[in-house]
Amino acid sequence: MGYQAIVINNNPATISTDYKISDKLYIEPLTIENIMNVIHFEKPEGVVITFGGQTALDLCSDLTDLKVPIIDTKLHIIEHTKNREMFQKIVRDINIPKTQNKIVTAKEQGIKEAEDMGYPILVRSNINSENNVTKIIHSKEAFQNNWQIEISPNKPALIQKYIEGIEVEVDAISDGENVFIPGIIQHIEKTGIHSGDSISVYPGFSISEEARQKIVGYTVQLGIELGIVGLYKIQYIITKRDHVYIIELNPRASRTAPFMTKASGYPLVELATKVILGKNLRELGVGLVYPEQPDRWYVKAPTFSFAKLAGVDAYLSPEMKSTGKAIGYDDKLTRALYKALQASNLNVSNFGTIFVTIDDRDKYKALPLIKRFYNLGFNIEATEGTANFLKENDIRTRVRAKISEGSDEILESIRQGYVTYIINTRNPDSDKQLTDGYIIRRCAAKYNVTTFTSLDTVSVLLDVLEEITIGVSTIDSDKQDQN
Numbered sequence: 001m002g003y004q005a006i007v008i009n010n011n012p013a014t015i016s017t018d019y020k021i022s023d024k025l026y027i028e029p030l031t032i033e034n035i036m037n038v039i040h041f042e043k044p045e046g047v048v049i050t051f052g053g054q055t056a057l058d059l060c061s062d063l064t065d066l067k068v069p070i071i072d073t074k075l076h077i078i079e080h081t082k083n084r085e086m087f088q089k090i091v092r093d094i095n096i097p098k099t100q101n102k103i104v105t106a107k108e109q110g111i112k113e114a115e116d117m118g119y120p121i122l123v124r125s126n127i128n129s130e131n132n133v134t135k136i137i138h139s140k141e142a143f144q145n146n147w148q149i150e151i152s153p154n155k156p157a158l159i160q161k162y163i164e165g166i167e168v169e170v171d172a173i174s175d176g177e178n179v180f181i182p183g184i185i186q187h188i189e190k191t192g193i194h195s196g197d198s199i200s201v202y203p204g205f206s207i208s209e210e211a212r213q214k215i216v217g218y219t220v221q222l223g224i225e226l227g228i229v230g231l232y233k234i235q236y237i238i239t240k241r242d243h244v245y246i247i248e249l250n251p252r253a254s255r256t257a258p259f260m261t262k263a264s265g266y267p268l269v270e271l272a273t274k275v276i277l278g279k280n281l282r283e284l285g286v287g288l289v290y291p292e293q294p295d296r297w298y299v300k301a302p303t304f305s306f307a308k309l310a311g312v313d314a315y316l317s318p319e320m321k322s323t324g325k326a327i328g329y330d331d332k333l334t335r336a337l338y339k340a341l342q343a344s345n346l347n348v349s350n351f352g353t354i355f356v357t358i359d360d361r362d363k364y365k366a367l368p369l370i371k372r373f374y375n376l377g378f379n380i381e382a383t384e385g386t387a388n389f390l391k392e393n394d395i396r397t398r399v400r401a402k403i404s405e406g407s408d409e410i411l412e413s414i415r416q417g418y419v420t421y422i423i424n425t426r427n428p429d430s431d432k433q434l435t436d437g438y439i440i441r442r443c444a445a446k447y448n449v450t451t452f453t454s455l456d457t458v459s460v461l462l463d464v465l466e467e468i469t470i471g472v473s474t475i476d477s478d479k480q481d482q483n
Contacts (some may be wrong), residue, residue: 001277006042008035030055032062038247039068046071048276050230050252051269053129057082058251072230072276073251080226081249084158094225096218097245099237101160111143113159120162122318123149134318135161136192138427163245166238167191169205170215171253171260173231173272174223175280180271181219181290182264184212185256185300189236189456194320196255199340199460200300202263203293205333207238222249230278231257231272237349256300259327263298266291281420297333297342301326314441315426315453334467337460347450348461349471352420353379355400357409357437358386362425365455367393371421371460376469378420381413411443419444422451423458 007022008314010029024042028034030052039047046069049056054384057078064075080086085103092098100117104110105415114121114137123143124134151157167187173180174263186204197478204212219234226249233254235247253269254469257416260266266286281287302322306314312321328339341348342473354373358366363386374380380397387397401407413419426437452458 001273003045003472006038006044008038008185011060027419030059030061035059035063036066038325045069048072048230048273050232050272050276053252054250057342064249067108073228075234076227077226077251081251084248087249090225091222092194096221097243099161099245101158103156104151104159104163105156105424107143107149107151110149110157111140111321114143115202117159118159122158122160122162124158124160124318125155135234155390156376156463162192163237163239164190164192164422165240165245166206167195167198168201168207168215168236168238169256170234170236171220171257171268171287172219172223172234173268173275174228175227175275175279176196176227177224178222178281178286179223179289180266180281180286180312181216182266182268183293184215188460189316189454192318192453193316194266194318194322195235196320197316197322198301199302199337199457200256201333201336202260202298202300205297208242211238211242211244216243218244218246220275220289222246226251230276231268233257242348245255248451255325258301259298259325263293263329264294270477275284284438293296296329296331297336298327298329299336299343300338301328301340301346302390303344306390306441307448311442313438314445314451315424315437334463338464338468341461341464347420347448348464348468351377353381353413353418354421355382355413355419355424355440356382356386356390356397356423358382358389358442359425360385362455363389366423366458368423369458370395376465377449381419403439410440414440414443414447414449417447419449422449422453422454424453425455426453431461 004023004025008026008028010027010360024128026038036250049070050072056329060070060075060078080090088098102113104113120138122134123137135146135149169185170181183202184207185200185202186207187200189198215236222234223232228251231253232249232251234249237245237247257268271284273282279475296405302323303324303326305323326340326343328336328343330336330339331416338348356370370380374395380390380395381400382397383402384399387399389396398411404408422440424437424440441451
C-alpha cells in the first residue's frame with residue numbers, strides 16, 4: 001500500500017524482530033522516552049499500537065497526550081475496555097449478559113458482597129491488565145486469610161460470581177462498520193484456568209448452534225458499538241443451558257491470532273493492517289461475518305518450563321504460567337490432540353503407574369477417569385484417603401503415606417522414575433494439602449513427570465491413550481462376563 005513499516009520491539013527472541021518482517025527495526029525497551037525518540041527521528045504518518053500487546057496499550061494515554069497520531073484503536077476505547085466498571089456499563093446498555101459482579105474498595109465490603117452472591121467467587125483488579133492477581137475464593141475464611149488480595153480506595157477490586165462452564169475465545173476484525181470472525185476457539189479446561197494455559201481446539205467441538213449465534217452476535221455488537229478498528233479478542237463462558245456470558249474484551253491482537261491465522265487460513269494481521277490503513281472488509285474480499293468452518297481439527301497446547309523456574313507452582317489457576325505453545329492438526333480430533341500434546345513435550349505414555357491424590361469434592365468426578373486408566377492396564381497409587389475411596393470402587397490401589405506425615409516414599413517413587421503421571425487436585429482453602437501438593441508438583445517438575453491438576457485435561461489424555469492403545473483384559477474376563 002506504499003507505506004514503510006517501522007517496528008519497535010524489546011524482545012529480540014521473537015519472530016517480529018526478524019529484519020525481513022519490517023522495513024526498519026528498533027530493538028528498544030517499550031518506554032515512552034524510547035518510543036518518542038524513534039518518532040522524532042522517523043516522523044511517521046501514524047502509529048499502530050494493537051499489535052504490541054498490553055504494554056503498547058498502556059502507553060496509549062501518554063502517546064495521545066504527546067499528540068502522536070494513533071491510527072488504529074483510540075484511547076477512549078482502550079479505557080472503556082480496561083476499566084471493568086465502565087465496560088460493564090457498556091455491555092449492560094446493549095443487553096449482553098455478564099456474570100454478577102460488584103466493584104469494592106475495602107476487603108470487608110468485598111466479603112459482604114461475596115456473601116450476598118454466594119461462593120465461589122473471582123477476585124481481581126478493577127483494571128484489566130495482564131499483571132493483575134486473580135483468585136478463585138471458595139469461602140469467607142479463605143477470603144479473610146488470603147494475603148495476596150489487597151483492596152483499598154486506591155486499589156478497587158472486582159468481586160465476580162464464579163460460573164463453571166465452557167470457555168471460548170473469539171478473534172475478530174472490525175473496520176468500524178463491518179466485523180469478520182474467522183472462528184471460535186474452545187478450551188478443553190473449564191473456566192478458572194488462564195486461557196494461555198488451556199488446551200484450545202478450533203473449530204469448537206461441543207458448541208451448540210444457539211450458543212454460536214449468540215457469540216457471533218455479541219462480538220459484532222461490541223465491535224461496532226465501541227468503534228474498534230483492527231483486531232480485538234473476546235472471551236466468553238457457555239453454561240449447560242447455553243447461556244453465554246462475556247468475560248472480557250481486549251482491543252488488540254492476542255496470543256491466539258497467529259494460531260487462528262494458521263488454522264483458518266485467513267491472514268488476520270494482514271487484513272487488520274489494511275483495515276487500519278483505511279480499507280474496509282468488503283473491499284478486501286471479506287463478505288461473510290462468520291465463514292464456513294474447516295473439516296480438520298486444530299489443537300493448541302501450552303508448554304511449561306516449571307523445571308527451569310524455581311519456586312513456581314505447577315497448579316493451574318487464573319494466572320498464566322505457560323511459556324510457549326505447540327500446534328497439532330488432523331482430520332480426527334484425538335489424533336490432533338495427540339500431535340499437539342507430543343509437540344508440547346508432554347509425555348504421552350500408554351502404560352506405567354499413576355499417582356493420585358484428589359480433593360474430596362473431586363473424587364466422584366475423578367472416579368470414572370481413574371477406572372479408565374485401570375482398564376488400560378496402569379498401576380494405581382494414591383494417598384490413604386483417595387486409595388480407600390478407589391478400593392471401595394473396585395480399583396486395586398497401592399497406598400502411599402503423606403509427606404505431611406513424615407514419609408518420603410511419594411517423592412522417592414517420583415525420583416526413581418516409577419511414576420508416569422500424577423493427578424493432583426486440591427481444596428484451595430486447605431494449607432496442609434497445598435503444602436503436600438506443592439512439594440509433589442515441584443518434585444515432579446524437577447524429574448520431568450507429567451502432572452495434571454485439571455480433570456478436564458486428564459479426560460482428554462485418556463481419549464488419546466484409548467485411541468493408541470490395544471485393550472487389556474485378564475485371562476478369566478470372558479468367564480466373568482458369562483457369569
